[in-house]
Amino acid sequence: MRQLAESRQTADLRVAEQAAAKSVTSATVELDDEQVLQEVGIYRYHHPLEDATAYLPRLKDVEARSAALVRDGHAIEKSNLFTFDNSLAKGRKMSDDLAKLMLRAYNAEAENSIRTLKLGNVHTAKKRLEASRAAIAKLGSMMAMHISDAYHGLRIEEIELTADWLMKKQEEKEEQREERARLREEARVERELKEQRAQLDKERTLLMQTIGQLQASGTPDADLELRLAAIDQAIVDNDYRAANIRAGYVYVISNRGAFGEGVVKIGLTRRLEPADRVHELGGASVPFRFDIHTIYFSEDAVTLEMELHRHFATRALNQANSRKEFFFATPAEVRDVLASKVGNLLEFKETADATEFFQSVGRWPSSHPVSS
Template structure:
């Protein structure tokens, strides 16, 4: 969809998808710390805008224009038309602000520039034009509003992900604490039984239980290490060919006692099929290992706007080779996804959808 420019006969692209593609990654015009800072800056800007309007300077025009031979009538006409032009300009500026969405700032600025050009063309006889200082303030308002919207969106996404990380952390802590309690109970049981066997003279059976107790002590030690070391966990490589296509993987990490529980949660109702697991690798510093893998595929991200999304255009084989180079031989790695639900479902899909395949979403 396009809008004609009155002054130049050019077209302004209004398609959000086209504009967002042309703009690329959003760049802040006025980098500030948080959304609250943008809100404060916008309030200051509104004060400046109101100040220019109060002193009668938003629209500049000739002050010696006469009408019907009268300078007074000419000034009144200029004043009335200036108010009308200001209304038109402010209406367009307010509409640009109201319709602004993250990323389409370039379109809004072009529309406002078109309004300035149209007013100047219509007011040529009276040398009427929008005050450049006033126009600059309204352009700054557009930029700050766009920055504010983007910052709010980022903060909401960050808060959501932080809440999810906290929930994941609590689940991991609860699972490890429950496992510690289970192991302690099992150990206490074996200690009692072994003491009873020693007392009855069955040293062979007691020695067998002693071996089991040693294994339990090792498990307790490993569990305590997991509890104390928040960087320890599993790095996983998973895919969902039915949702994202054949050459997209997710590389993540979890501290959960059973990492497949986390992967099952990722395959909830938000995606049509469950994830396939290609690799699970326990690392004493899973956070660093995950970061190294992400950096290796940095230029092949699916989502370049939100880098906390861990999907990459890569095959499981490519990740396996890199992972093996960093940690040594992998005991278990699955190259091809099983994707049972996806392959079984395709036979029931409408014929028109089968040629397109899965759609990648970031």
């Protein structure tokens, strides 16, 4: 009789194991990450911390507290009054074994959720873990068995912290990439200014020698005097640009073939030849060159660019990353805002030529919606 009871207990545990695995799997909420991202919107930090490294001790602490709950038997709650084969001791043994099994299934789902966590799909991961917990509670209802609130809360916190850590790491990588690009840009500008200053100094020296010789011979040249004055002014401008890091060019450009009509990029460059920066942006990463609507020099281009970005912030294409510079706006709209801040604009081109786009669109496959 005892062997029969133990055999029945083993069989019951095997059935329970299969049922737990099946129920947890079937109860997992399969959510479309793309749909969830659209519904949830901008990522919000669950536990805002200063940098990515600050999340690591928090994660270690959560793991330690989770392990302590498991060790102390508080990770899963169950009834101690369940009997098996008319035996309370056997009932407790069966409850303990089933509790370990269900906790293992729950933890497997939690670990899988963390392992497969991607930027932005934290909502999906938490829903799946909630479904796993609900399935375990349903299976263990007879023995009042369920994952404890404390343990489930820690595992949810672990998912949130991991998601925050991934997002913060991504942001820091992007900031570092942008900082490297900024430093390269500043180094290039500094090099250009030095080269220009050297060229101006050389030209000024030659002019001074020529003017001196002409004056000595009694045949001064007014054109050379004007040229010398222009070079002196260019030297002053060069020195000002070198000393004032906020001076530069704010540009408004568009790329109809790449982004469609009604989209502009508002950016800043300190290059001596600002059009060179626009040409770089129209490199291999986009199918067509950008059209320039205006390139405006400002002694405080940093503030001017920031004010334009702030004005069109609600119309930014990328609402998740404010450092991107593309906006749903027509060139005319940007012109009006820019003019209200700086006064009259000497040059502003409202219509984009989009030459390469128009040369190409007629040769596109007929199945393409734009060409049909």
